[in-house]
Amino acid sequence: MSQVIDAPPRPAAAAPAVPDAAELAARHGLTVSGARPTLPAYVRQLWQRRHFITAFATAKLTAQYSQAKLGQVWQVMTPLLNAAVYYFIFGVLMNTKHDVPDYVPFLVTGVFIFTFTQSSVMAGTRAIAGNLGLVRALHFPRAALPVSFSLQQLQQLLFSMGALVVILLCFGVPPSMSWFLVVPVLVLQFTFNTGLALVMARLGSKTPDIAQLMPFVLRTWMYVSGVMWSIDAILKDQHLPHALQVLLECNPAAIYIDLMRFALIDSFHADQLPHHVWAWAVGWALLAGVGGFIYFWKAEETYGRG
Numbered sequence: 001m002s003q004v005i006d007a008p009p010r011p012a013a014a015a016p017a018v019p020d021a022a023e024l025a026a027r028h029g030l031t032v033s034g035a036r037p038t039l040p041a042y043v044r045q046l047w048q049r050r051h052f053i054t055a056f057a058t059a060k061l062t063a064q065y066s067q068a069k070l071g072q073v074w075q076v077m078t079p080l081l082n083a084a085v086y087y088f089i090f091g092v093l094m095n096t097k098h099d100v101p102d103y104v105p106f107l108v109t110g111v112f113i114f115t116f117t118q119s120s121v122m123a124g125t126r127a128i129a130g131n132l133g134l135v136r137a138l139h140f141p142r143a144a145l146p147v148s149f150s151l152q153q154l155q156q157l158l159f160s161m162g163a164l165v166v167i168l169l170c171f172g173v174p175p176s177m178s179w180f181l182v183v184p185v186l187v188l189q190f191t192f193n194t195g196l197a198l199v200m201a202r203l204g205s206k207t208p209d210i211a212q213l214m215p216f217v218l219r220t221w222m223y224v225s226g227v228m229w230s231i232d233a234i235l236k237d238q239h240l241p242h243a244l245q246v247l248l249e250c251n252p253a254a255i256y257i258d259l260m261r262f263a264l265i266d267s268f269h270a271d272q273l274p275h276h277v278w279a280w281a282v283g284w285a286l287l288a289g290v291g292g293f294i295y296f297w298k299a300e301e302t303y304g305r306g
Contacts, residue, residue, distance in 0.1 A: 036300040045141045053144050057151040075159045083111040090228035100230050101267035105168050109264060110227035112164055113257045116157045117193050118218045123149035124197025125214055128205035128303050135304035142303045143296055146197040154190050164264070173266055181263035189256040191285040195292030202296050205303055225253040232272040249274040252284040 037045065046053075061075075087107055090096045097103035127146040128135060135142060161182075169175075204210050226234075231248050234240075240248075248254065255277060261268040274280065 036297070039294070039297060042141055042143070042297050042300065046143055046147070049140055049144050052140070053148040053151060056144070057148040057155060060149070061152045061155050075156050076163045079112050079115050079160050080108070080163060082115070083108045086111060086228050096229040099233055102171060102173060102265050105164075105171050105173055105265050106230075106261060106268070107228060108164055108167050109261050110225075110257050112157065112160050113189070113260050114222055114225060114227050114253055115160075116153055116189065117196070117253055117256070118222065119153045119156070120150045120193035120197050121200055121218060122211075122214060123153060124200040125204040125211045127197065127201040129208050129211070132304055142201075142300060143198060143293065146201040146296070147194055150190065150194040150197045153193065154186070157186075168264060173264070176266060178263050182260065185256060185259045185263060185281070188281045188285040191289040192252060192256070193288075195285075195288030195290070198292035198296035199288075202299050205299075221251075221253060224248065225251055226257060230272070231258070250280055252280075252288075255280050255284065 036042075064075075087097075087104065091103055091107065097107075100106055124146040127149050128142060131145055135145075200210070200214070226248075231254055235245055235248065255274065258268075258273055259277060259281060262270065262273055
């Protein structure tokens with residue numbers, strides 16, 4: 001008989017290594033759909049869509065009152081009617097016009113400038129949540145939406161400024177070189193408003209209920225921003241805590257309103273402005289504009305999902 005010697009088992013052939021999905025994607029130049037670009041790339045993408053942003057803002061402004069009989073006249077009539085109501089309640093009934101020269105131009109300027117901020121914030125809150133169809137259908141930097149809504153409010157303010165000039169002239173406020181200060185004030189306020197709109201757009205995209213809360217917040221903000229009354233007169237006549245005085249003086253809405261009054265109304269003097277008012281105006285614009293843009297960009301890949 002032949003002797004059978006048991007041979008050791010032969011090792012199984014090793015299975016070929018299978019690259020993971022990330023390695024395959026990198027090898028073939030594939031990227032994650034909807035991934036957040038770098039901040040410089042995002043800024044470039046937004047700049048490339050500048051024509052879309054302008055056209056979208058103009059279209060929204062044109063369509064806003066398209067169903068109304070008076071059409072675009074309401075762009076001027078709405079803030080004027082608000083100013084008339086505030087004049088009757090605060091100027092006449094509560095007599096806040098006492099010791100405020102040129103109270104009607106003072107009030108109308110405050111209403112117009114605060115409405116600019118108020119409308120930008122409200123539009124920004126709904127910028128993503130109210131345009132989900134557009135966000136999900138097309139690929140574009142989502143910041144284009146809140147920026148375009150802020151631009152729409154700026155265009156509407158410019159219509160209102162024409163009416164404001166007529167009011168100033170009718171109430172005997174003469175044109176002066178200080179009117180040119182309107183341009184830097186509007187640039188700073190637009191930057192501030194856009195930053196707030198970007199912040200609210202991100203918050204509103206995740207929590208739509210914020211849109212129901214914001215009117216109450218904005219109304220409270222309006223009452224402490226010196227729209228219907230003079231902050232300078234209140235601080236002189238009342239012995240308020242120092243912290244409250246600082247909050248009233250450094251309130252960004254009040255700063256932009258007072259700067260616009262200083263630019264347009266001859267009886268509104270420099271000594272009625274807070275100390276370092278231009279530094280505060282620039283600081284608020286940079287803080288809100290740059291900070292709001294980065295805050296919005298951080299969640300770029302999440303908008304329209306879920």
